[in-house]
Amino acid sequence: MTVILGIESSCDDTSAAILKDGVVLSNIIASQKVHEAYGGVVPELASRAHQQNIIPVVSEAIRKAGIGIQDIHAIAYTRGPGLLGSLLVGTSFAKGFAIANRIPMIEVNHLQAHILANFIKEPGVESRQPSFPFLTLLVSGGNSQLIVVHDYLDMEMIGQTIDDAAGEAFDKCAKVMGLPYPGGPVIDRLAKTGNPDRFVFNKPQIPGLDYSFSGLKTSFLYFIRDELKKNPDFIAENLNDLCASLQKTVVDILLTKLKKAARQTGIRQIAIGGGVSANSALQNAVHKEAEKSGWEVFIPRLGFSLDNAGMVAVTGYYKFLAGQFVGLDAIPFART
Numbered sequence: 001m002t003v004i005l006g007i008e009s010s011c012d013d014t015s016a017a018i019l020k021d022g023v024v025l026s027n028i029i030a031s032q033k034v035h036e037a038y039g040g041v042v043p044e045l046a047s048r049a050h051q052q053n054i055i056p057v058v059s060e061a062i063r064k065a066g067i068g069i070q071d072i073h074a075i076a077y078t079r080g081p082g083l084l085g086s087l088l089v090g091t092s093f094a095k096g097f098a099i100a101n102r103i104p105m106i107e108v109n110h111l112q113a114h115i116l117a118n119f120i121k122e123p124g125v126e127s128r129q130p131s132f133p134f135l136t137l138l139v140s141g142g143n144s145q146l147i148v149v150h151d152y153l154d155m156e157m158i159g160q161t162i163d164d165a166a167g168e169a170f171d172k173c174a175k176v177m178g179l180p181y182p183g184g185p186v187i188d189r190l191a192k193t194g195n196p197d198r199f200v201f202n203k204p205q206i207p208g209l210d211y212s213f214s215g216l217k218t219s220f221l222y223f224i225r226d227e228l229k230k231n232p233d234f235i236a237e238n239l240n241d242l243c244a245s246l247q248k249t250v251v252d253i254l255l256t257k258l259k260k261a262a263r264q265t266g267i268r269q270i271a272i273g274g275g276v277s278a279n280s281a282l283q284n285a286v287h288k289e290a291e292k293s294g295w296e297v298f299i300p301r302l303g304f305s306l307d308n309a310g311m312v313a314v315t316g317y318y319k320f321l322a323g324q325f326v327g328l329d330a331i332p333f334a335r336t
């Protein structure tokens with residue numbers, strides 16, 4: 001039997017999870033509301049909030065799992081990528097916990113964790129898991145990548161964004177429209193009653209399997225600025241159509257390269273991960289394509305697709321089985 005405590009603190013969610021032999025017993029997430037007023041994550045405030053949250057969140061995860069501290073065999077924590085000050089809180093906590101309880105530490109790559117979220121099992125829940133190799137579209141606030149997963153700990157990146165991430169495009173365009181942060185879920189909600197074909201935005205022409213979203217962000221900004229000059233109420237009068245049209249553009253961009261990657265690799269097991277995988281239009285588009293192209297689709301449920309420690313613990317579990325531990329001198333890394 002292996003019990004892992006997972007810790008996630010890479011951005012603005014403080015999370016702790018207990019995993020027993022691949023089954024998640026608890027997954028506690030404290031989201032930081034403090035950033036909403038600023039239209040984005042403020043790194044300094046995020047570090048402080050992690051410092052405040054980490055002990056209560058870990059205590060609650062252990063309590064909810066119904067285990068004792070002495071039952072934990074290893075602590076897995078997010079080493080990066082993410083905000084350095086935020087990562088330092090989780091890393092320092094992991095070191096203190098490992099020393100105090102004489103257990104090994106396992107470093108986890110945040111992106112790998114988003115992918116392995118597909119392997120989290122929940123007690124009493126029948127779960128479907130992809131088999132190897134499968135193709136993952138990883139889309140979050142910081143990344144947009146296409147990855148071939150050969151095994152739990154063997155992944156190959158075949159495409160990535162050359163500038164902004166898809167989530168960043170949602171968040172920045174939402175800000176232009178005066179919507180709160182994070183903008184992705186708000187756009188998703190407003191788009192439901194909007195016309196996706198009302199406005200047309202340019203799509204990037206990038207060769208290969210790479211993505212680009214900064215052009216879309218800039219053209220959206222200029223478009224809104226020009227329309228506001230003609231009509232100061234343009235945003236308010238067209239908000240739902242703007243959201244739906246923008247969302248359709250982002251989803252089209254994501255799908256085009258995903259389809260290309262599936263064709264090139266011949267892989268038909270498709271997983272989507274990262275915060276943007278929660279987007280309803282993206283999910284619908286992937287399911288529709290699955291029917292057409294015979295794909296089998298895997299999307300972790302919401303609690304495991306946004307930032308969470310369950311995915312860190314499950315990655316830690318496979319690294320534990322492979323004997324991959326890290327020393328107390330390990331430092332976080334902010335970038336991939």
Ligand code: KG4
Binds near residue numbers: 170274279280
């Ligand atoms: O994976 P995540 O929780 O954090 C990291 O970036 O690592 O992803 C957060 C991103 C934000 O950009 C947020 O706007 C986006 O995921 N997001 C969504 C939705 N839910 C979250 N974007 C579009 N539609 C959604 N429903």
